[in-house]
Amino acid sequence: MPKRILPLICLFVCCRALAQPIEWPNHRKAAIVLTYDDALRSQLDVAIPQLRRSRFKATFFLTSDIDSQSIPRWRAVAKKGFELGNHSLFHPCSDSNDNPISSTRYTPQQMVREIDAMNRLLFAVDGKNGRTYAYPCAETTVGGQDYVDTLRRYGVVKYARVGGDTDAVITDVSHLDPLRVPAFGLEDSVGAEVLIDFVKSVEQCGGMGVIMFHGVGGDYITTPSGVHQALLDYLARNRKTIWVATFREAMDFVMKNR
Numbered sequence: 001m002p003k004r005i006l007p008l009i010c011l012f013v014c015c016r017a018l019a020q021p022i023e024w025p026n027h028r029k030a031a032i033v034l035t036y037d038d039a040l041r042s043q044l045d046v047a048i049p050q051l052r053r054s055r056f057k058a059t060f061f062l063t064s065d066i067d068s069q070s071i072p073r074w075r076a077v078a079k080k081g082f083e084l085g086n087h088s089l090f091h092p093c094s095d096s097n098d099n100p101i102s103s104t105r106y107t108p109q110q111m112v113r114e115i116d117a118m119n120r121l122l123f124a125v126d127g128k129n130g131r132t133y134a135y136p137c138a139e140t141t142v143g144g145q146d147y148v149d150t151l152r153r154y155g156v157v158k159y160a161r162v163g164g165d166t167d168a169v170i171t172d173v174s175h176l177d178p179l180r181v182p183a184f185g186l187e188d189s190v191g192a193e194v195l196i197d198f199v200k201s202v203e204q205c206g207g208m209g210v211i212m213f214h215g216v217g218g219d220y221i222t223t224p225s226g227v228h229q230a231l232l233d234y235l236a237r238n239r240k241t242i243w244v245a246t247f248r249e250a251m252d253f254v255m256k257n258r
């Protein structure tokens with residue numbers, strides 16, 4: 001049996017046992033959130049033009065890698081209704097990840113201060129508050145300590161996406177932790193059928209699915225541009241039944257209606 005079929009079987013079984021699905025806006029059957037990490041050039045050059053042509057909004061989790069050349073472009077993206085989220089200043093990760101900044105000597109308080117500093121930078125870009133966040137490398141720990149509750153206590157972000165889960169279909173919103181929202185993490189050069197099958201699983205459950213992209217048609221952990229477009233085409237064909245929203249829009253709706 002193909003490996004990609006197994007999660008779908010598990011999702012089907014789990015869907016049957018869960019509570020009644022939430023009613024999405026305009027009587028849609030499901031919600032899909034498209035998120036993109038690391039402020040990559042291919043997102044500006046490929047993903048955003050494809051999204052705009054398909055008339056979808058998405059969330060881009062940025063780091064301090066934005067610079068004098070890209071900031072005007074990200075500012076223009078925000079003015080078009082896309083969400084700019086917080087991905088920390090320096091993207092620190094554990095030593096097990098291939099990342100230039102190690103999180104092993106961070107404390108939870110230091111991590112929260114870094115996130116708050118990135119909030120200020122993002123405010124200078126788009127003038128908005130109530131920021132959402134994505135954990136670097138999908139890790140909720142720094143220096144061997146979980147920092148989610150510290151993040152919750154200081155209140156510097158409204159919602160946070162974890163990411164990396166292969167079966168991240170959200171249906172039980174009554175127990176969803178707004179600072180531990182799971183997402184469907186992609187491998188390099190994923191096929192369109194994998195993405196579309198995930199969306200179909202979300203539809204079947206009447207739930208919400210958050211997808212985590214990195215590069216689109218370039219950079220790293222790359223989703224081919226044709227695959228990305230195929231996903232958008234599927235979502236466009238099912239626009240009447242699938243609500244495509246930014247991370248903050250979807251979570252605001254969930255928290256208000258759960």
